[in-house]
Amino acid sequence: MRLAALAASAVAAVAAAGPIPQLPPLGELLAPPPERLTVTVEHNGTxxxxxxxxxxxxxxxxxxxxEARRACARLDRFARAGKDPFAPVPPDEVCSGTYGGRAVARITGTWQGRRVEASFSRKNGCEISRWKELEPVLPSARS
Structure with missing residues (x-):
């Protein structure tokens, strides 16, 4: 008797909850998130x-x-090489005092299934190299 009452209350609870939501197709669940980046550039020269x-x-x-096609091709080369183009300059890196101008950029979004939040400048030799490495995702900057 107790089992029958328990089953009846379970059926009533499911019915009260409403229809069972449909799950998306398995392909959508397994698909990687879209690669979508937002690139903001300031103080770029000509x-x-x-x-x-x-x-x-x-x-x-x-x-x-x-330059979306060229920029995506550049990111594909980084992916094939297993390199992270958004990694910051290591804190112990020795950088030249070369100043490359006031250009700054910020990139946010998703790449290779992971979240990206990266800042770029041209304040020293390491940062200039990092910026140039990512062109044409970042524009060629001139001070």
Whole structure:
């Protein structure tokens, strides 16, 4: 008797909860998140890419970035090489005092299934190299 009462109350609870929600197809659950980056550039000198904020989408290529196809190709080369183009300069790195201008950039979003939040400048030799390594995702900067 107790088992029958328990089963009846379980059925009543499910019925009161409403319909069972549908799960998305398995392919959608297993699909990697889209690669979508927001690139913000400030104080950039003369360049084909002006100051502003651009979106960059890869696979498929899209967004408002003026060199989206080349930028995605560059990111693909980093991925194939197993390199992180958004990693900061290590704190113990010895950098030259070369100043590359006031250009700064910030990149946020998703790349290779992980969250990206990176800042770039041209304040010393290490940062200049890091910036150049990521061109054309970042524009060629001139002071």
């Amino acid at each position: 360049s084909r890419v002006a100051n502003g904020t651009y979106t960059l989408e890869c696979e498929p290529v899209g967004g408002s970035h003026p």
